[in-house]
Each structure stands twice: as C-alpha cells, then as structure tokens.
Amino acid sequence: MRGFGSPVAECGTGTFPNFDFAHGGFQTIDEAPGGSDMEFVSKANSAAVTILLVEDDDGDAKAVRRAFSKAKIANPIIRAEDGIDALEYLRGENGKSPLRTPMLLLVDLNMPRMNGFELVAAMRADPELRRAIVFFLTTSKNDEDVARAYDLNIAGYIVKQNAGVDFLNLVGMIDSYWKIVELPI
Numbered sequence: 001m002r003g004f005g006s007p008v009a010e011c012g013t014g015t016f017p018n019f020d021f022a023h024g025g026f027q028t029i030d031e032a033p034g035g036s037d038m039e040f041v042s043k044a045n046s047a048a049v050t051i052l053l054v055e056d057d058d059g060d061a062k063a064v065r066r067a068f069s070k071a072k073i074a075n076p077i078i079r080a081e082d083g084i085d086a087l088e089y090l091r092g093e094n095g096k097s098p099l100r101t102p103m104l105l106l107v108d109l110n111m112p113r114m115n116g117f118e119l120v121a122a123m124r125a126d127p128e129l130r131r132a133i134v135f136f137l138t139t140s141k142n143d144e145d146v147a148r149a150y151d152l153n154i155a156g157y158i159v160k161q162n163a164g165v166d167f168l169n170l171v172g173m174i175d176s177y178w179k180i181v182e183l184p185i
Contacts, residue, residue, distance in 0.1 A: 050099050051077045054086040054107040054119065055137070060160065064106065064137075067167035071175075083114025087122060090129055102133075104174070109138035109145065120152040133181075137170070 051068075055061040061079050068077060078099060080086035086105070092098030109116040116136055123129040135156040136149050149157045155177070158170055 049075055050101075050103040051075050052080060052086060052089060052099060052103055052105045053077055054080045054083065054105060054111070054116065056081050056108060056111040060108070060137075063167050064170070067171050070168065071171040073171060073175075082111040083116065083119030083122070085113075086119055087114075090123070090132075091126075105132055105134045106137050106170075107134055109136055109140055109149070117148060117152065120149075120154065124152060135170075135174075 053061060053064055055064065065077060068075070078089060080089055086107070088094045088096045089099055107116040107119060114122075116138070120134055123132055123134070134152075134154045135158060136154055137158050137160050138145070139160055141159055146157050156173070158173075160167070
C-alpha cells in the first residue's frame, strides 16, 4: 500500500528512501511482491493521514475502499454512516476513540439523520474541527448544492457517476492534492 509521503520510512527489513514530501511524492512503507505499498503522510509532522469516509451507502463505501486498495494506499480509512456518527468519531463521543490528526474527510452529501452540509457546518463551528480537509462525494450535480458546499470552505466537490472509475480518479486526485498542500496541524 502507499500513502502521502515523508522523507523516509522504516520497515521490518530496512529503510527505504522515498520522494521528499516537501517536493511531492509518496512514501514507500513496504516493498511487497507486485509493488510497493504507500501511505499519505502529513508534511508537518510525518503522521499518517487518517481518512474518515462518511457514506451511508454500503456499495459506495466498498467502492472507495477498493479504489484505495487498488491504488495501494494504506492509510487508515474509518467509515461513519452519517453526520452524527462522523461527529462522534471526530469528537471521541459515545465510546468512539477520537480520530488522530491529520485527517481528511470524504463526505457524502445526502445521508439520513445528519447530511453532509449539516456535518460540515457543525465542523466549521467547532474550533477543534474547523480546519479539517473535506471533500464532498455526491451524485448531485445541482448548482445550488455546489455553491452551498463551497460556502462551507470544502476542498473539493466530486460527483460520483461511475463508482469504479470515479473512485480511482478520486484517489489520483488526492495523491496530487497532497503533493502540493500543507496540512493544518
């Protein structure tokens, strides 16, 4: 698996150099037959980026995980089934361990109990969560939804049309994004 890079990764059999993250690239964390595994890592503190997938549809959640696996991205992916569940993970409530930073959220727009708009609005109002990097994943092409999403300072609005291909493109886009972006600590 692969992920967002840092200068060097130590593995059970030795240390493998990577592309310096300050200049972009993935960190090799394991040399396995058939390809290297990688992990997205924060430039600021060399910590693996936790991915919170907020998705109520089991099929879409599986497709996102498959895309990361196919791209050999090893970052931890935690799934929340709606906005309330996500906030519990983010805040460490109701017996859930709080997610470590840095983190990236992939959020479905239309979910039961608390939708993506409501979740991100709650996050932006919370001093501990307001800087989280959020991408919306949705089937909605509605211009009003797009504008409303960007009013919440999201990093991107991605329309999911063809789950397999679109989710592989998503992983490639996130790869490119992390090569040039500094994460908040």
